[in-house]
Amino acid sequence: MAQDKRVKEKGKVPSELGSTGVYTKSISNHFDQSIKELTFPYSLETYDKMSMDVTIASALNAVTVIANRVPIYIEAYDQTKQHQKRAEFVTQCFNDMVDGENLESVIQKALTFNKYGFAILEKVFRRRRYKNGSKYDDGKIGLKYLPMRKQHSITEFKWDGDYRRFEGVYQNVTPSTGLDLLWNDRQRLSLKPKRNDSDKWIPRESFLLFKTDLSTDLPQSISPLYHCYEGWRELQKHKDLENIAASKNMNGTLIGRAPEEYLSSEADEDMKKAGQAFKDGLSKITINEQGSVLLPSTRSEDAHGALEWDVTTLQSSSSHVTSISAIVQRIQNEILQLMFADVLRSGDDVVVANKNKKSLLNMLVEIRIKEILRVLNVDLIPELFRRNGWDDSKLPTIRYGELEEVDMAVFAKAMQQLKATKLIPVTPSVINRVLEVMGFTYRVDENMSKDELDKILGTDDEMQSRSGDSLNTPSGGQNGTGKNVSEDDRSANNLDNA
Numbered sequence: 001m002a003q004d005k006r007v008k009e010k011g012k013v014p015s016e017l018g019s020t021g022v023y024t025k026s027i028s029n030h031f032d033q034s035i036k037e038l039t040f041p042y043s044l045e046t047y048d049k050m051s052m053d054v055t056i057a058s059a060l061n062a063v064t065v066i067a068n069r070v071p072i073y074i075e076a077y078d079q080t081k082q083h084q085k086r087a088e089f090v091t092q093c094f095n096d097m098v099d100g101e102n103l104e105s106v107i108q109k110a111l112t113f114n115k116y117g118f119a120i121l122e123k124v125f126r127r128r129r130y131k132n133g134s135k136y137d138d139g140k141i142g143l144k145y146l147p148m149r150k151q152h153s154i155t156e157f158k159w160d161g162d163y164r165r166f167e168g169v170y171q172n173v174t175p176s177t178g179l180d181l182l183w184n185d186r187q188r189l190s191l192k193p194k195r196n197d198s199d200k201w202i203p204r205e206s207f208l209l210f211k212t213d214l215s216t217d218l219p220q221s222i223s224p225l226y227h228c229y230e231g232w233r234e235l236q237k238h239k240d241l242e243n244i245a246a247s248k249n250m251n252g253t254l255i256g257r258a259p260e261e262y263l264s265s266e267a268d269e270d271m272k273k274a275g276q277a278f279k280d281g282l283s284k285i286t287i288n289e290q291g292s293v294l295l296p297s298t299r300s301e302d303a304h305g306a307l308e309w310d311v312t313t314l315q316s317s318s319s320h321v322t323s324i325s326a327i328v329q330r331i332q333n334e335i336l337q338l339m340f341a342d343v344l345r346s347g348d349d350v351v352v353a354n355k356n357k358k359s360l361l362n363m364l365v366e367i368r369i370k371e372i373l374r375v376l377n378v379d380l381i382p383e384l385f386r387r388n389g390w391d392d393s394k395l396p397t398i399r400y401g402e403l404e405e406v407d408m409a410v411f412a413k414a415m416q417q418l419k420a421t422k423l424i425p426v427t428p429s430v431i432n433r434v435l436e437v438m439g440f441t442y443r444v445d446e447n448m449s450k451d452e453l454d455k456i457l458g459t460d461d462e463m464q465s466r467s468g469d470s471l472n473t474p475s476g477g478q479n480g481t482g483k484n485v486s487e488d489d490r491s492a493n494n495l496d497n498a
Contacts, residue, residue: 055235208375238324254282
């Protein structure tokens with residue numbers, strides 16, 4: 001096997017050879033219509049239109065609603081007094097921002113990436129002094145706020161010359177989307193986004209970047225709506241067909257009859273005008289712009305004496321309406337499945353939310369919350385510590401609690417039984433997990449010795465449960481802790497003791 005040329009010289013570190021390749025998607029001008037509508041910045045308005053559909057809006061809102069219910073807390077690096085104070089400092093920073101901003105509102109702004117694929121929040125710091133509007137006067141560097149830079153205002157994501165490093169963004173600060181807007185959508189999509197000389201440059205280190213898809217190096221990422229685009233287009237087409245079919249089914253199809261000479265291309269001008277007025281009248285009646293049409297009562301001279309001018313209705317069958325409605329429902333279900341939100345489906349087959357599907361939706365929300373907190377933990381908090389001259393290797397961590405409400409009675413019973421039968425180890429990590437589920441912010445030191453843990457838990461106290469003593473006693477008698485059940489034991493039939 002040939003030796004790699006880059007490792008011939010001992011101790012030499014090979015340099016980077018390739019690039020991210022993002023330019024193939026971000027600056028190519030050769031798009032067909034559908035791809036252009038999904039390419040930044042045109043994609044932003046596409047996603048706005050898509051989110052107006054009730055199916056997609058329901059899925060997006062479900063993520064937001066569930067995320068709002070997730071408990072968020074700040075955990076100290078350890079339980080020492082110094083690190084407890086550092087965790088309290090971070091909590092203060094989030095509660096000290098202007099205009100009532102807090103950690104929850106920051107998460108809400110970051111969650112807009114679930115629609116657009118990315119979200120940008122600029123980091124704005126201030127020294128904590130009363131004169132600066134802070135609630136504290138200790139002179140430390142805290143947060144002023146984390147203002148959102150609206151996705152529509154970003155005009156360019158700038159890379160270095162080799163497309164290896166993302167350097168920052170340009171933002172249009174005028175009341176505009178950064179596009180030359182025309183009233184016609186098709187014309188608008190044919191234009192290129194323009195970056196003006198007045199656009200503000202925001203370097204990468206000055207903002208938090210939240211992305212839904214970490215598998216791509218594109219800073220604008222890929223929106224979850226990207227994969228629903230074709231389904232959404234088909235859904236709009238079939239909804240229109242459904243409305244047209246329903247209208248025809250209720251009102252029937254108008255059929256007009258007029259003398260042939262009025263419809264002939266060789267007719268004189270007056271006859272052509274009369275024929276055209278007749279056709280226009282039928283069209284307006286069909287779309288409810290006209291209530292009636294006036295026709296002459298002239299009859300033909302044939303044996304039947306039929307009216308030369310006539311309007312009749314051809315009744316339609318409802319079967320095609322039903323078939324189109326089934327297609328609409330199928331496409332809606334496919335979109336909801338793509339967004340992990342098919343638990344929101346309604347109909348005879350989904351009366352009660354399926355637990356597995358609900359869990360999938362919760363998993364999606366958990367992924368979104370994880371990414372938001374990851375960015376805060378690896379970007380914002382370390383910078384806060386560095387600006388204050390503190391060690392940024394031992395940091396407090398923003399964490400989230402249970403997405404679903406835990407049945408405390410069931411959980412407590414399970415813990416009691418597991419501990420009594422010695423099927424679960426009593427360790428600091430286990431205790432911390434129990435505290436987390438119960439909603440307590442206090443945590444024990446993960447490096448705590450067993451003796452220290454026993455002292456905190458009070459394992460020698462008389463109040464400890466004796467539900468496991470039955471394994472060590474021959475007969476329970478009346479205390480309920482024996483191995484054998486006496487004949488008059490009334491608790492044997494209690495299913496809660498099973």
